[in-house]
Amino acid sequence: DVKVTQSSRYLVKRTGEKVFLECVQDMDHENMFWYRQDPGLGLRLIYFSYDVKMKEKGDIPEGYSVSREKKERFSLILESASTNQTSMYLCATTAGGSAYGYTFGSGTRLTVV
Amino acid sequence: AQSVTQLDSQVPVFEEAPVELRCNYSSSVSVYLFWYVQYPNQGLQLLLKYLSGSTLVESINGFEAEFNKSQTSFHLRKPSVHISDTAEYFCAVTSTGGGNKLTFGTGTQLKVEL
Numbered sequence: 001d002v003k004v005t006q007s008s009r010y011l012v013k014r015t016g017e018k019v020f021l022e023c024v025q026d027m028d029h030e031n032m033f034w035y036r037q038d039p040g041l042g043l044r045l046i047y048f049s050y051d052v053k054m055k056e057k058g059d060i061p062e063g064y065s066v067s068r069e070k071k072e073r074f075s076l077i078l079e080s081a082s083t084n085q086t087s088m089y090l091c092a093t094t095a096g097g098s099a100y101g102y103t104f105g106s107g108t109r110l111t112v113v
Numbered sequence: 114a115q116s117v118t119q120l121d122s123q124v125p126v127f128e129e130a131p132v133e134l135r136c137n138y139s140s141s142v143s144v145y146l147f148w149y150v151q152y153p154n155q156g157l158q159l160l161l162k163y164l165s166g167s168t169l170v171e172s173i174n175g176f177e178a179e180f181n182k183s184q185t186s187f188h189l190r191k192p193s194v195h196i197s198d199t200a201e202y203f204c205a206v207t208s209t210g211g212g213n214k215l216t217f218g219t220g221t222q223l224k225v226e227l
Contacts, residue, residue, distance in 0.1 A: 045214060
């Protein structure tokens, strides 16, 4: 089975800090995604990547950037964390083709104080 | 672009009772449909999916969903729920024509009570 590992389950950061959320997958999948999950809003797509060094904006990219230097690793960066970025962040991957669906990591619950 | 509506944010139900979680979608193109489940403090897991063929799809733990193209719906049902089914359920849609982005609904919290 595909394994998607998010490095931190819980994270507390201060306003203005630069925050890195890491996601690693072990199945050589091209496609990787970052979502944030908030109560009542479901999952919203922040950024995604179809290949190394490629990135595309999702629906809510403001305040975020991403990095994909290696195929297995997709990092989400909060350039200057703000309290409204307190959320659950979920990384997902898929082999390719929309029929496969996603495999998700366990999530990182980020609190910005 | 696609969109998904899950009208019920919470559904309380007693154990062994039937349940239906509603999902309606909007799309101008053909779609694939998915249901994901999220247990407390975990990521999302694929529960079942409709790609083509039979409009009734089933999961290994007794859930089923029926694709209804005319009503643009993909409701999730289980004839008898168990306490362990307590979780949040997300409906998702993507187009069949390439690209991999899933669009999710806002989720339905299923709470099974004794």
